[in-house]
Amino acid sequence: MNKTLVIVDDDPGVQDVFKLIFERAGYTTIIYTDPKPIFEKSFIQPDLFILDKQLSGVDGLDICRLLKSQDTTRHIPVIMLSASPHIERLALAAGANEFIEKPFRNKVLVATVEKYIGLSGH
Helix, strand or coil: CCEEEEECCCCHHHHHHHHHHHHHHHCCEECCCCCCCHCCCCCCCCCEEEEEEEEEEEEEEHHHHHHHHHCCCCCCCCEEEEEEEEHHHHHHHHHHHHHHHCCHHHHHHHHHHHHHHHCCCC
16 A cells, blocks of 8 residues: 655655655655645645745745644644755744755655655554
8 A cells, every 4th residue: 555645845856856756665646836735625635744844935834833733634744844954943843753954865855754654564
């Protein structure tokens, strides 16, 4: 059974990288270019969220807070990504389970996802 990731990132280049990395690792990836589906609760319930901190017009931390405040999504792990290393504390305070600095190493990203929802039968 495939595990599903919902990724919110507005950079097309990064979206392509995510799709490549995670589909090769055996995950189903759903990528949103903006957080509208999250705010409207019109998204497929994933096994894990990956959120970019810097989205056009929206702070990824707000999306994280929203997800962690809802009964239906608070149990789902959230990984926050940002090019600013100093937001790690803010990401964790917003409820993120992990923070990864951009640019990230693909292996680190996959290993972090697997830590929470590994395909190896966890």
